Amino acid sequence: MSRPRVITISNQKGGVGKTTTAINLGAALSERGLRVLLIDCDPQANATSGLGVNSKELEASIYDVVVLGRPLLEIAVPIEHVPGLTLVPSTVGLAGAELELAELPLRESRLRLALDGLSDFDYVLLDTPPSLGLLTVNCLVAADALLIPLQCEYYALEGLTLLTHTQSLVRQSLNPSLRLAGIVLTLFDQRTVLSSQVVAEVRRQFGDQAFTTVIPRSVRVSEAPSHGIPITQYDPSGRGASAYRALAEELVNRDSRVAA
Numbered sequence: 001m002s003r004p005r006v007i008t009i010s011n012q013k014g015g016v017g018k019t020t021t022a023i024n025l026g027a028a029l030s031e032r033g034l035r036v037l038l039i040d041c042d043p044q045a046n047a048t049s050g051l052g053v054n055s056k057e058l059e060a061s062i063y064d065v066v067v068l069g070r071p072l073l074e075i076a077v078p079i080e081h082v083p084g085l086t087l088v089p090s091t092v093g094l095a096g097a098e099l100e101l102a103e104l105p106l107r108e109s110r111l112r113l114a115l116d117g118l119s120d121f122d123y124v125l126l127d128t129p130p131s132l133g134l135l136t137v138n139c140l141v142a143a144d145a146l147l148i149p150l151q152c153e154y155y156a157l158e159g160l161t162l163l164t165h166t167q168s169l170v171r172q173s174l175n176p177s178l179r180l181a182g183i184v185l186t187l188f189d190q191r192t193v194l195s196s197q198v199v200a201e202v203r204r205q206f207g208d209q210a211f212t213t214v215i216p217r218s219v220r221v222s223e224a225p226s227h228g229i230p231i232t233q234y235d236p237s238g239r240g241a242s243a244y245r246a247l248a249e250e251l252v253n254r255d256s257r258v259a260a
Ligand SMILES: Nc1ncnc2c1ncn2[C@@H]1O[C@H](COP(=O)(O)OP(=O)(O)OP(=O)(O)O)[C@@H](O)[C@H]1O
Pocket: 013, 014, 015, 016, 017, 018, 019, 020, 021, 042, 044, 046, 128, 129, 130, 186, 187, 188, 215, 216, 217, 218, 219, 221, 222, 223, 240
C-alpha cells in the first residue's frame, strides 16, 4: 500500500484560515472517497474542537506522540460524522512541547518518524500553530508539501518571505523534498476592491503557484466549527463548501501531475 501524501498547512501569521482550511479541505477530500488523517499540531486545538472533539476529555494527544514517542494511531479518533476523516487531536498541554522538544534527540524529526510506515491514508493534513517554532518545523520536516493559506488583506504578503525562507532552510538541511503545494487565498470579500487587488498581486508574484480556487469570506464558514462540523455538511450547497470542494479537486489534480 502506498504512503500517504503529507501536506502541512502553514503560515506563521495568525488567523489566515489555516485551521478552517485543514478541516474543510480534509472534509472535502474525504467526500471524494479519500482517507484523510488530520493532525492538529496547534496547542490552541481549534481543529480538534472544530470537529466536535472536546480536548478537555482526551486522555492523550499529539503531545504524547511527538514528546513521548507514543504510536500515532493509538490516539487517532475517527470522526464518525465525517466518514473517511480521522483526527489526531491536540490539547492545550501541547504548548509545553515547544520547550520540551528543544531538549530531545531528533527534535525536528519526531513527527516525521511518527508518520513512518503509515499506509492506511491517502492524505495527511497537518494544522500548524501561528509561529515558526519547533512544532511547525516538525510539520515542515514531516511533509511532502507546504500549503500556504493567505488572507486577502493588505498585509497578506508580509511574512511570506519569512515562511519561504524557513521552507528553504528546511529543504537545505532536513527535508530536501519539501515542495510548495500551493498558495490558497482565503477570506476573499467580493465587496472590497482590496480583496481583488490582493488576488491580482499574488497571481502576479506567484503565478500558478497560487490555486485558482479562492475561498470566499462567509459567515456560514465561520459558524460551522461551533457546531463541530465542516462546511461541507453545515451548508453543503453554499459558496464555502463549493470552494473547498474545488480546492480539493485542484489539489488532487496537482498531486496526480506530480506523481506522473
Ligand atoms: N472563509 C471564511 N469566512 C469567514 N470566516 C472565516 C473564513 N475562514 C476563516 N474564518 C474565520 O477566521 C478566523 C481565523 O480562521 P482560522 O482559525 O482558520 O485561522 P488560523 O490561521 O488557523 O488561525 P491561528 O493562526 O490562530 O491558528 C476564525 O474565526 C474563522 O472562523
